[in-house]
Amino acid sequence: MSDISTEKVKCLIIGSGPAGYTAAIYASRANLKPLLFEGLQPGGQLTTTTEVENFPGYPQGVTGPEMMEDLKKQAERFGADIRFGIATKVDFSGPIHKVWIDDNKLIEADSVIIATGATAKYLGLESEEKFKGTGVSACATCDGFFYRGKDVVVAGGGDTACEEAVYLAGLCNKVYLVVRKDFLRASKAMQERVFKTKNIEVLFQHTTKEIVGDMSGVTGVLLTNKNNEEVHISIHGFFVAIGHQPNSEVFKPWVKTDEVGYIETVPGTCKTNISGVFACGDVQDKHYRQAITAAGSGCMAAIDAERYISEKN
Ligand SMILES: Cc1cc2nc3c(=O)[nH]c(=O)nc-3n(C[C@H](O)[C@H](O)[C@H](O)COP(=O)(O)OP(=O)(O)OC[C@H]3O[C@@H](n4cnc5c(N)ncnc54)[C@H](O)[C@@H]3O)c2cc1C
Numbered sequence: 001m002s003d004i005s006t007e008k009v010k011c012l013i014i015g016s017g018p019a020g021y022t023a024a025i026y027a028s029r030a031n032l033k034p035l036l037f038e039g040l041q042p043g044g045q046l047t048t049t050t051e052v053e054n055f056p057g058y059p060q061g062v063t064g065p066e067m068m069e070d071l072k073k074q075a076e077r078f079g080a081d082i083r084f085g086i087a088t089k090v091d092f093s094g095p096i097h098k099v100w101i102d103d104n105k106l107i108e109a110d111s112v113i114i115a116t117g118a119t120a121k122y123l124g125l126e127s128e129e130k131f132k133g134t135g136v137s138a139c140a141t142c143d144g145f146f147y148r149g150k151d152v153v154v155a156g157g158g159d160t161a162c163e164e165a166v167y168l169a170g171l172c173n174k175v176y177l178v179v180r181k182d183f184l185r186a187s188k189a190m191q192e193r194v195f196k197t198k199n200i201e202v203l204f205q206h207t208t209k210e211i212v213g214d215m216s217g218v219t220g221v222l223l224t225n226k227n228n229e230e231v232h233i234s235i236h237g238f239f240v241a242i243g244h245q246p247n248s249e250v251f252k253p254w255v256k257t258d259e260v261g262y263i264e265t266v267p268g269t270c271k272t273n274i275s276g277v278f279a280c281g282d283v284q285d286k287h288y289r290q291a292i293t294a295a296g297s298g299c300m301a302a303i304d305a306e307r308y309i310s311e312k313n
Contacts, residue, residue, distance in 0.1 A: 006106045007033045008108045012099055012199070013306050014036075015037075017043070018294040019117070019301070022299050023115060023299070039086050045282075046068050048133070049133060090253075090254060103203070113278045113302065114251060116248065117286070118262075122138065130211050154175060158186055162194045163190065165241075179203065179226040189264070208221060208223055219231075246261040248262070254274055255274060255276075262283065262284055270284070
């Protein structure tokens with residue numbers, strides 16, 4: 001323990017997606033001198049996508065990596081201290097919050113903003129990996145627009161899959177909902193919306209064997225039905241909707257989460273159950289999971305942290 005260095009800060013931000021960088025912009029401008037650790041994926045989820053067309057302020061669209069570089073530069077312009085490092089352990093038992101970085105550095109912070117995001121679950125197929133970004137997506141709101149008038153598959157049988165299918169049905173020619181079981185796990189109301197939508201076809205007891213494509217991207221999908229027969233469907237988009245995993249594991253001993261792992265916040269704020277610890281972005285948002293909502297809640301978290309610190313002093 002003795003070779004662990006210790007640093008004291010007013011505001012520690014964990015995560016470098018739209019939520020973390022926006023929190024850093026607001027916290028620096030409020031003179032909180034934030035220290036931000038980027039984690040394993042500097043820039044967050046958007047660094048894995050090419051086109052972002054729905055973030056306000058970019059009339060021609062922007063690539064994900066470019067946009068995240070802009071957000072980082074904006075935070076640095078106001079003095080945010082941005083470093084590479086992963087939060088590996090926390091102790092939120094006292095008024096000073098302790099966070100260990102890479103197991104070799106201890107940060108003692110008056111306030112902590114958790115912005116560690118969530119990770120979409122994928123089926124685990126090689127072809128899925130190959131066509132990520134050129135036909136395979138885990139976000140209909142983000143990418144559905146690119147498949148207007150085309151045929152797509154949504155894989156999954158829960159509420160999210162049904163929601164994505166209904167959303168895509170409003171844009172696409174035809175949506176195949178591929179469900180492993182012989183029933184949908186979604187709520188009754190959601191199921192009714194699916195069955196009422198004319199251009200959704202539910203394929204029960206089908207599993208995805210392979211996503212097929214060429215240089216242009218996805219061109220089809222190979223499914224297996226309950227009799228183990230192969231079924232080929234021509235499509236252009238394959239949407240995986242089997243859930244997300246919030247990156248909250250390290251905070252769980254202290255911070256309250258729901259059964260999936262989303263951090264619970266007081267409605268209308270970013271306050272967690274621990275005084276002085278705030279959460280923003282996808283790690284606390286199971287409904288919207290968009291860059292703009294993550295950025296918005298990053299702003300809220302920084303304002304909450306500033307008010308918390310000024311009330312304490
Ligand atoms: C392929 C793809 C395309 C998308 N396209 C769009 C789009 O077009 N428009 C849109 O609005 N949204 C889009 N999204 C969704 C959007 O990316 C997310 O809603 C948004 O990035 C969430 O921001 P966040 O800051 O909460 O978390 P994230 O972007 O997930 O960032 C989380 C950050 O936390 C860090 N981290 C995690 N654990 C730790 C730890 N222990 N210690 C330190 N750091 C840690 C990670 O390194 C990362 O930097 C897309 C998502 C994907 C995957």
